[in-house]
Amino acid sequence: GQSLEQPSEVTAVEGAIVQINCTYQTSGFYGLSWYQQHDGGAPTFLSYNALDGLEETGRFSSFLSRSDSYGYLLLQELQMKDSASYFCASNQAGTALIFGKGTTLSVSS
Amino acid sequence: DTAVSQTPKYLVTQMGNDKSIKCEQNLGHDTMYWYKQDSKKFLKIMFSYNNKELIINETVPNRFSPKSPDKAHLNLHINSLELGDSAVYFCASSPGTGSNNEQFFGPGTRLTVL
Numbered sequence: 001g002q003s004l005e006q007p008s009e010v011t012a013v014e015g016a017i018v019q020i021n022c023t024y025q026t027s028g029f030y031g032l033s034w035y036q037q038h039d040g041g042a043p044t045f046l047s048y049n050a051l052d053g054l055e056e057t058g059r060f061s062s063f064l065s066r067s068d069s070y071g072y073l074l075l076q077e078l079q080m081k082d083s084a085s086y087f088c089a090s091n092q093a094g095t096a097l098i099f100g101k102g103t104t105l106s107v108s109s
Numbered sequence: 110d111t112a113v114s115q116t117p118k119y120l121v122t123q124m125g126n127d128k129s130i131k132c133e134q135n136l137g138h139d140t141m142y143w144y145k146q147d148s149k150k151f152l153k154i155m156f157s158y159n160n161k162e163l164i165i166n167e168t169v170p171n172r173f174s175p176k177s178p179d180k181a182h183l184n185l186h187i188n189s190l191e192l193g194d195s196a197v198y199f200c201a202s203s204p205g206t207g208s209n210n211e212q213f214f215g216p217g218t219r220l221t222v223l
Contacts (some may be wrong), residue, residue: 030210042199042214043152085150091210096142096165099152 002026004088004100011106012078020073020103022088030091032064032071037102038084046073048091075105083107112136113215115200121221122190130185130218132200139204140164141183142212143175146197158183190222 004024012018022032031050035043047055049064049071061074075082085104089097113134122128134141142165143155157165161177172188183200200215 033210037150042216043212044214045211048211087152096154096157097144097152097210097212098154102150102152 002098006088006100006103009104014078014109016078018075020086022071022100024069024090026090028092033089034062034073035087036084078107080107113202113213115215115218119219123223124190126190127188130198132183132215134181134202136202138202142201143185144199192222195222
């Protein structure tokens with residue numbers, strides 16, 4: 001079957017760095033996306049990796065290793081507003097996203 | 110100017126009823142989706158339409174029927190609602206097969222079946 005595994009919860013303090021890992025087993029894999037969702041809100045796109053390596057977007061970076069079926073999202077200089085759920089998602093052939101179960105990040109002061 | 114909008118935002122109804130959720134996108138995208146998010150926050154694709162044509166239909170009960178009158182709209186009709194249908198339903202759109210397939214989500218419709 002198709003599955004993406006990520007930790008269910010992560011906690012950190014303001015200013016820290018957090019890495020959220022994602023391993024996947026999917027067919028027709030095109031790339032790995034990351035989405036952020038605040039409580040009561042909609043998922044919003046953060047980043048996408050189609051090729052191996054690191055993509056950096058401000059305080060957030062995402063990494064992909066196709067040979068290891070593994071990726072991660074790195075959040076730096078954490079702020080309280082980063083408290084949210086983070087989902088890795090596999091971009092499948094045919095465009096649909098297959099989501100992991102999400103990681104709840106709690107940032108404390 | 111809302112990119113992807115859904116109505117209603119909240120829907121509370123009795124078991125056995127039929128209800129519809131509407132979705133519209135003004136981004137000019139070719140592809141639209143319906144996702145279901147359960148109480149454990151698990152997001153699962155239900156349907157995908159490309160230019161009004163159904164391209165993905167996951168294992169969803171046939172009580173759920175999507176309809177796309179044009180490529181800017183994708184509505185979801187649910188017959189004979191059951192308790193297990195209670196969830197948040199998200200509509201999304203994307204340009205289609207592209208470099209990153211970034212999907213833009215609507216605000217969600219929280220459906221509660223009593």
